[in-house]
Amino acid sequence: MSFYGLVDGSEKSLLNFLNQLSGVDQVGAESRAAMLATRSIKTTSKRWAIDTAISMVDLTTLEGADTPGKVKALCSKAVRPDPTDSTVPSVGAICVYNDMVSIARTHLDSIGGEKVPVAAVSTAFPSGRASMDVKIRDTQDAIDAGAAEIDMVIDRGAFLSGKLGLVFDEIVKIRQVCGEKAHLKVIFETGELVTYDNVRKASYLAMLAGADFIKTSTGKVAPAATPPVVLVMLEAVRDFYSLTGRRIGVKPAGGIRTTKDAIKQLVLVNETAGPEWLTPELFRIGASALLNDLLMQRMKMDDGYYASPNYVTID
Amino acid sequence: MVATNRIEVKKTYKLFINGAFPRSESGRVFEVHSKKGEFIANPCLASRKDLRDSVTAARAAQHGWAKATAYNRGQILYRIAEMLEGRAEQCAAEISTTTAITPLKAQSMVSEAIDRWVWYAGWSDKLSAVTGATNPVAGPYYNFTIPEPLGVVVVTASDSFIDFIDAIAAAVVSGNSVIALVDGGLSVPAMTFAEVLATSDLPAGVINILTGSLDELAPWAASHMDVDGFDISAISKKKRAELKVAGAENLKRIYIADGKLTPSRILAFMEQKTVWHTIGV
Numbered sequence: 001m002s003f004y005g006l007v008d009g010s011e012k013s014l015l016n017f018l019n020q021l022s023g024v025d026q027v028g029a030e031s032r033a034a035m036l037a038t039r040s041i042k043t044t045s046k047r048w049a050i051d052t053a054i055s056m057v058d059l060t061t062l063e064g065a066d067t068p069g070k071v072k073a074l075c076s077k078a079v080r081p082d083p084t085d086s087t088v089p090s091v092g093a094i095c096v097y098n099d100m101v102s103i104a105r106t107h108l109d110s111i112g113g114e115k116v117p118v119a120a121v122s123t124a125f126p127s128g129r130a131s132m133d134v135k136i137r138d139t140q141d142a143i144d145a146g147a148a149e150i151d152m153v154i155d156r157g158a159f160l161s162g163k164l165g166l167v168f169d170e171i172v173k174i175r176q177v178c179g180e181k182a183h184l185k186v187i188f189e190t191g192e193l194v195t196y197d198n199v200r201k202a203s204y205l206a207m208l209a210g211a212d213f214i215k216t217s218t219g220k221v222a223p224a225a226t227p228p229v230v231l232v233m234l235e236a237v238r239d240f241y242s243l244t245g246r247r248i249g250v251k252p253a254g255g256i257r258t259t260k261d262a263i264k265q266l267v268l269v270n271e272t273a274g275p276e277w278l279t280p281e282l283f284r285i286g287a288s289a290l291l292n293d294l295l296m297q298r299m300k301m302d303d304g305y306y307a308s309p310n311y312v313t314i315d
Numbered sequence: 316m317v318a319t320n321r322i323e324v325k326k327t328y329k330l331f332i333n334g335a336f337p338r339s340e341s342g343r344v345f346e347v348h349s350k351k352g353e354f355i356a357n358p359c360l361a362s363r364k365d366l367r368d369s370v371t372a373a374r375a376a377q378h379g380w381a382k383a384t385a386y387n388r389g390q391i392l393y394r395i396a397e398m399l400e401g402r403a404e405q406c407a408a409e410i411s412t413t414t415a416i417t418p419l420k421a422q423s424m425v426s427e428a429i430d431r432w433v434w435y436a437g438w439s440d441k442l443s444a445v446t447g448a449t450n451p452v453a454g455p456y457y458n459f460t461i462p463e464p465l466g467v468v469v470v471t472a473s474d475s476f477i478d479f480i481d482a483i484a485a486a487v488v489s490g491n492s493v494i495a496l497v498d499g500g501l502s503v504p505a506m507t508f509a510e511v512l513a514t515s516d517l518p519a520g521v522i523n524i525l526t527g528s529l530d531e532l533a534p535w536a537a538s539h540m541d542v543d544g545f546d547i548s549a550i551s552k553k554k555r556a557e558l559k560v561a562g563a564e565n566l567k568r569i570y571i572a573d574g575k576l577t578p579s580r581i582l583a584f585m586e587q588k589t590v591w592h593t594i595g596v
Contacts (some may be wrong), residue, residue, distance in 0.1 A: 305538035306367055308565065309374075 002306035003208050004244045007254035009172070011165030016205060018164065024196035024232055033227035036263045036271055046263070050298050051089055051280060054081060054260040057294075058119055058251065058286045060095040062219065063314070064125075071315075072099045072107045077313055079113035082295050085302075091291065092280040093149055095119040098142045110120040119149035119185070123174060126189075126218035132170065139177045149183040150174065151215060154202065156192045164205060165255035171209035185251055186215035188231045191221040199229055212247035219286060224254025227268060247276065253286025259297040262290055288315055328358040328502065330365055330526065331509035333372035334519025340364045345527070349412050349498050358371065358502035362526035366494070369523040370541050373467045374493035376520030379492030385440035392436035392488060395515040399429050402511055406504045410476055413500030427479040432434065433482035438581055442489060446582060450589070454571050456461040457592040462585040465492035465568060466543035469536040471496045471529055473549035476504050481572070482546050485580040487522055491544065494523045496536065502526035537561035537569075544584045548572040 007013040039197035041049055060079045061070060073096055082088040094104050095115060104118045120142035130138070152174050158166045171186055178184045186206035190199050192278055206214050214233055217224035230252045237248045250273070252265055262285060269277045277283050292315070296307040328344075329336040347355045359365075380388070392419050399406070403425045411421040433476035442462055450458040468486040470493055473478035479501060486493045497505045509524045527530065532549055536542055537558040547558055548571050555571070570583045 305561070305564070306370070306535065306540060308539075308541035311540065 003210075004246070007208055008183055010112055011168070012204065012255040014164055015206045016138075017208070018201050019217055020086050021204060024200050026196055026228075027194055029228045029231055033222070033268065036267050037227055039264075039267045041263050042242075042265070044147070047298075047301055049263045049266050050259060050294050050301070053259070053266060053285065054291065054294050054298075055089040055092060056134070056280045056285050057291050058093045058095045058253070058284045059091045059291060060219065060253070060288050061100075062095070062097060062121060066096045066097065066100060068100070068103045071096055071104050073313070074315060075104050075107045075113060075116075076111060077291070077315070079108065079111055081291055082298070082312075085298075087278075088298065090224075090293070092284050093117045093119045095121065095149075095151065095286060097121060098126075098145065098147075100137065101142050101145035101147045103124065111194035111203065117148035117183075118146060119151055120145070121151045121153075121187075121218075123170070125151070125153050125154040125187075125188055126220040127214050128155050129157075132173065135170065136173060136177055139174050142207050143178065147182055148186060149213075150178050151185045151187055153187045153218060154206070156189055159193070159198070159202060160207050164166055164201075166203075167238070168205055168209050171206055171211060175210035183212040184210065184246070185249075186211040187215045187218055187253075189218055189221055190216045191223045196228065196232050199232045203233050204240065207240050207248050208296045211248060213251050215251040215253055215286065217252075217254040217286075219254035222255065225252030225265075225286075226255055227264060230265060230268055231272055234268060238273045238279070249282040250277070251284040251286055256285055256287050258293050259290075262294065319525065326356070327528070328356050328506050330359050330361055331506065331512065331522075331524040332369050332520075333376075333523065334511070334513065335367075336513070339527070340368070342394040343527075347413055347503055350415050355413060355500075356503050358506065358526040361496075361525035361532060363532065364433070365525055365527075366496075366532055366535050366539070369494045369525060370467060370539055373494055373496060373523055374541055376518055377464075377466055377490075377520060379427070379491055380487075380521045383490075385442070386571075388488065388490065389436050389439035389518055392484070393433060395511060395517065396429050396432045396436065398510065398511045398515050399414065399425075399432065400435075402507055403429065406507055407436050409504040409507060412502050414474075424476055429478045431477065432480055432484050433486045434576070435481075435581070438578060439488050442581065442585070444586075445578070446587075452591075455594045457594060458589065460587050460589045461591070462489070462582065463588050465584045467492055467541060468544035468546065468584050469492070469496065469539075469542050470492045470546040471549035472501060472505070473498055473529060474501060476501065478549065478572075479505060481576070481580070483522060483547065485572075486544065486546065486584045489581055489585050491584050492521045494536070494542075495524065496525050496527070496529055498527060498529045505574065524543075533558055534561055536574035537567065538564065540565045542567060544568040544570065546570045546572065547583075 078091045122139045123135040188202045292312040299307040339359040343360035344357040407425045409422040411418040439559045448460045454460045468491045470482035538561040
């Protein structure tokens, strides 16, 4: 395997590559993200941003208490987020646990949601603590059930203790399992990586290993998708594109609950990676409560008065 | 000795939203002057976004407030009266400096307001006994009628501190969460009242107070789909019809007080629920 001709697959070449990356200016990243968060997006731009954000939502339910009924209801919502308004776009994907993949796929197909992909969280999500064999079979199981996107978690313990080769090899193996059938999103759990330098390293490591998307968090650990972390990851995909000519996607997940949060993310994308990334193919937002707030803001823009959660579904 | 050249410590007036004292999102303020034209304070001129934030806070707080026992709600409201008693002088001074009311009259007004608050507090655990019922039905059922709070209620007050206290107390005692809109000079004692609320164990968001322009905020409150009741007693007669129309979209209960101290003002923001229950063998 070539790994874009940047590394040869050995741990040594990987370390050489990652060690020549410059460190992240923490103060600079935080103030840049804070500055971009002050942009005021109003009227027609806001309308465009809301619809774009809806089309980027990976509508997620990852609870122990999930049932087939809940997943089906969520699938219906994914296809027609607002049943009273057919101009609302479908969401980017449905994100569920492995055993719910076939239920989601079948239901989506039966209600005209063929175009909405199902993403499965894999490799012993959310901890990533399982043997490689189990992780591979976990992934294969999800793909066999119809998952078109695999959200895998990295082994943070290995990453933090410096076993970067191990983390790299795991991603490469899961990438091979995915083959042409499924997109691979790699979850870092940035809340556990401690520093922005680690986030930058993990981003390059995952991209070199063949990730199609890099994703901030599982949603089970706080802090999750903070704007500076997303900024660092967007810089990484931008620089990786100029290095290799390939655009890798970014998926912030966890803690994005309001329209304002989502629009801040879109501003970050536009100003950091560039407008080419403002598409569901390259930017997704992992969320559950966010969609209702986006719908309520959309209602407010249409009706001229503030909306109530009584008029959107309880998920 | 009190130094005469001491730098004055002036109070920054803010809003009261979700148990905190934020400035208006808009950054706007307005001036309050005494009857003689002397500058008194710069209260916040709340914007519709402050109102929206208040509704979100009030909605989040309402369930817990309604679920608290009536006894507990009464205790907390009584605690507010205790705290207000300690601030009575300050309140009276603020009323007399911002209006034409004499200091003596202002003091008796504040005492009256506290008494009324206690009167309302007492109703919390008596409402269902007095206005609920076990209804006679021809069948093997119990049939109960129980009063329940509406949800989020916006109230208005313009000139009188007593009206302000009446409007809030009548809505909050039954388990509603309240957003009070006040304007003009009343904003000054109203924010003192907010400081009383902040030290009375009242859960955050149950009462929110916005100072500013009633004309600006009332239409947004009337049309807000997540507001269940709206007391428009302080709105001028000319503007009321427009608010009633705006409130019709979500069947908002719109209420105008008649100035009497009566429990029907509490019931205005409650609805009677009737429950059928089989009689066990």
